[in-house]
Amino acid sequence: MVLKVVWPIVTSPAKSSLLSRTLPECPRLSGLPGVGKTTLADLILYEHLARGFEPVVMRENFAEGKKLFRKDRPQIFYFDDFMGVTFLGDQGAAGQQREYRAIVEFIEMIGTTKDKRLVLTTRDHMLQQAWGASEQLRDSGLIDHKLVIRMGDYSLHQRAEILYNHLFFSDLPSTYRDELLKDEFYFKIVKHDKFNPRLIEWLSTLRRLQGVAVKDYRAFVTTLLANPAEIWRHAYEQQISDAGRSLLLTLSSFGGRTGEALLREGFDTLHAHRAQKYGLQRRPDDYTSARKELNGAFVRPMLGDVIEFINPSVQDWLNSVVREAPENAVDLILCACRFTQLSQVWGFARSDQGGASRDMLARQIGVLAPRIAELAAAPRAVQQRDGSTAYLAPTYEQRLAKLIEIADEIRIPDALVPIQRLIERILVERQQELCPIDDMITAVREFQESKWPALQRFKPFFDESAGELMASAREHCRSDELRNLLLFYEASGAEHHPLRSELQDAYATFLRQSLSDELSECCSEGDYEGLLSDLEYFHGALGVDVSAHAARVAEALDEHREYEEQRADQEMDSYKEKTRMSRDYDDSIRAMFGSLGGSV
Incomplete structure (x- = not known):
């Protein structure tokens, strides 16, 4: 049975915008944190109230709904975040399986009646985690009723209505509201690529603005939109597994996007290292489980077996994780399987947002140097299935420029070891291939502009670069x-x-x-x-x-x-x-x- 539901997207004293959508009689709303799952579920509930349905709101478990089930009246059962801490908390595997069974039994009970509705909301990473742990859930057909809410589903006008609605009903003094109206600043908000209803709620709530002067309000809003990573904190810290966190850290070291096979390789090394170092539990299927629990919530698959963060703010959040716990930067480099990961971690560490990461890497350079040397000198040529040869980026010359940059900033003798190893590799490669002109120029310039005298030991190599460049040209x-x-x-x-x-x-x-x-x-x-x-x-x-x-x-x-x-x-x-x-x-x-x- 399919129910045609019409609900108001946004309402105000002045106007109301309506959309029609076909929903199953047991819709499960999922999406990113703050995208509007609960709001949409509330509106579905209100629509049914107007049609004479009796509301039954469950807050703790499905047993509450079972007690209030009545055969003689139309009822709508509503459970917001039904796979929250109640089901994925510290109740042990046996307790979780009982809860999963209760979910399935309640869904089946609702499915046998014509005058009952069930509305559930959850985050995809939580459903995927439960999906991997319960065969009953996988067989229940719940996934067939999935309705994912994405920011891309909102038009510009609907975004504007969301902002308008929050501002109209907020407790913001008029002086703050007027700041958003000046120079049509609200357009910058609704057109921002990181627009999110939860962020809008945050920036329009007076208690969030303690210490923010009216004259600084627009700057505060701009900063929040530029760094909305805080909305990921609770899910990352409380609602995903250790394996899930290892996978997210791995993907962040690739800049938030990489191939599935490479992600798996990086995850296996990092997760094993973190499990041993921090006493985490491991299972043979950790990667598969982590991918399932994160899919659709933190990450998404793309064409060509590529995995990427579902939203740019996830990378922002992972950067904050490394900034707050800089030991993560050390772990990521020690367990890196590609030089690009070193470049990503180092680029963040030396940025204004890097916090103590740079100093941590400098203190640990003696431990890191052997791994950095291996990454720098690792072969670039990869044989393809069709017999052709592909080359991994970056080039050896680009790697050399990066290592000189790192050494010149850290200025610790151990940082010279990877450079020496890489130069030896480049000299071997020169016997087979000419140097790439632009990349070699970049490396020579990096060397010439360096200030650390210890780097002069490599001067003979760079002095000979002119001949190499002319030969290539x-x-x-x-x-x-x-x-x-x-x-x-x-x-x-x-x-x-x-x-x-x-x-x-x-x-x-x-x-x-x-x-x-x-x-x-x-x-x-x-x-x-x-x-x-x-x-x-x-x-x-x-x-x-x-x-x-x-x-x-x-x-x-x-x-x-x-x-x-x-x-x-x-x-x-x-x-x-x-x-x-x-x-x-x-x-x-x-x-x-x-x-x-x-x-x-």
Whole structure:
């Protein structure tokens, strides 16, 4: 049986917006913390009250609902966050299984009647954790009634209504409300990519603003939107397993997005290390269980077996976890399986938000150095199933630049060990492959700009970089690489500079191998103009005649401009219509918030 439910999304004394949606008779609402699960469930409950249903609100367990079940009347049973601490708390495996059985039995009881409704809300990570622990739940069919609420489901106007509703019924003094109306600041809130109803509730509650002066209110709101990570604290600390936390930390070290196989590899190492170090329990299926409990709540699968955080604020929260407990930064590097994880952790540690992480890494560099050296010198070539070879990023030269940066900031002798190991690896690679021009220039510059005298032990290696760079440029050189080389060796334009002839050879290589390809790759006016600028620079720096090549690029630019003008004329009517609709949409939002100013 399917029930057609119509409920108000937002109501105010001035207006009400209604949506229709088809819901099963036992809807389970799930989604991110603060996305609006409870509010939507409340509205479904109110709609049924208007239709004559008797409400039964369960707060502790399903036994409450069973006691109040009546065959002779229409009833709606409501349980908010039904898989909260009651079911996933410290009651042991046997106790949890009893609770799972009670859930299934109650659902089956409701399902056999025509005049009963059951509304449940939960967070996906909690359902997934229970799903993995109970075969009864997996067989119950509960997942078939799942309705996930996502921020992407809200239109801009609905976001505006949510903000308006909170402000209208809030206890904020008019002086605070007026700050949001000034200069249409409310548009910045509703259009922000981290907009979330729970955040809106937070910023519109007076008790949250203790110590926040009226003049600082907009800055407070901006900061909260930029860092909404606090909404994840309770779920992370209280409602997921140790394995789940290990998986989240692992994914954060990849920047919040990586392939499933690589995530599994990183998780296995980190979770084993954390279990031994902190006395955590482990099970053979920890990874599978963690993936299930986090799926849809903290993480989501993407195409190509990629896993990513479901919201950017999850990465923000994990950064705060590392900041508050910097030992996590040490664990992540010790257990890293890719150099990219080291770069991610170090990048955060040396940032303004890194807290004590940088100092912790410096103190532990003696312990970390061997692992860092292994990551830096690890092979890049990976054989694919089809027989081809792929190369892991970053390049050895990019790794070298990062290690010099770390050593120059930490300035502890142990930080030199990974650099020496990596240089040895690069020298071996040079026997097979030429250096990547831009990446090698970056490494040389990092070395030349370093201030720690101990790094001068590597000067002979970098002194020989000119020959390596010229050899690469003679083999293959794009315009941007050649320009970088010329800028790097500023004196190369001198008549008798030893690199002048090599750079002229590199220019000839560019003309022969790259110019046609780069011209065909141009897709904007800026691309063409950039290529023209490079040719003019080569003329001045190397004294070469570029007139014919510049004319070729200029002709292609003229053709591109003509095409773009024709396309612009064709799309103008559509653009005007879209602009008009957007303006009307924005005008309706302005009118709404204008009435808010008058209601204070």
